[in-house]
Amino acid sequence: xxxxxxxxxxxxxxxxVYGCRYTIRGEAEESYVRELGRHVDEQMHKLATKMRNAxxxxxxxxxxxxxxxxxxxxxxxxxxxxxxxxxxATGLIESIQETxxxxx
Numbered sequence: 001x002x003x004x005x006x007x008x009x010x011x012x013x014x015x016x017v018y019g020c021r022y023t024i025r026g027e028a029e030e031s032y033v034r035e036l037g038r039h040v041d042e043q044m045h046k047l048a049t050k051m052r053n054a055x056x057x058x059x060x061x062x063x064x065x066x067x068x069x070x071x072x073x074x075x076x077x078x079x080x081x082x083x084x085x086x087x088x089a090t091g092l093i094e095s096i097q098e099t100x101x102x103x104x
Contacts, residue, residue, distance in 0.1 A: 010025065011026070011030065013034075016037070018048075047062055047066075
């Protein structure tokens with residue numbers, strides 16, 4: 001799923017999440033916000049099948065925690081990849097510098 005946010009003129013539209021309608025106002029593309037809403041709705045329904053006695057508020061909070069955890073994991077992985085790229089770049093620079101020194 002690819003999400004894209006862009007600056008547009010402020011607008012209002014409705015989305016539905018877990019059977020409730022919400023009016024969203026902002027500058028994001030409507031399709032982007034609808035996709036976010038669909039994702040949250042999907043996650044809440046997925047939790048609801050595992051937690052049949054949970055209230056909608058409990059499901060919403062647990063969904064928010066799960067999505068925050070997913071985001072944190074992605075950010076951690078991105079940082080690990082950036083650190084690895086930095087290590088590789090440093091190693092390549094050192095190798096090039098050594099090759100240049102040896103060629104003199």
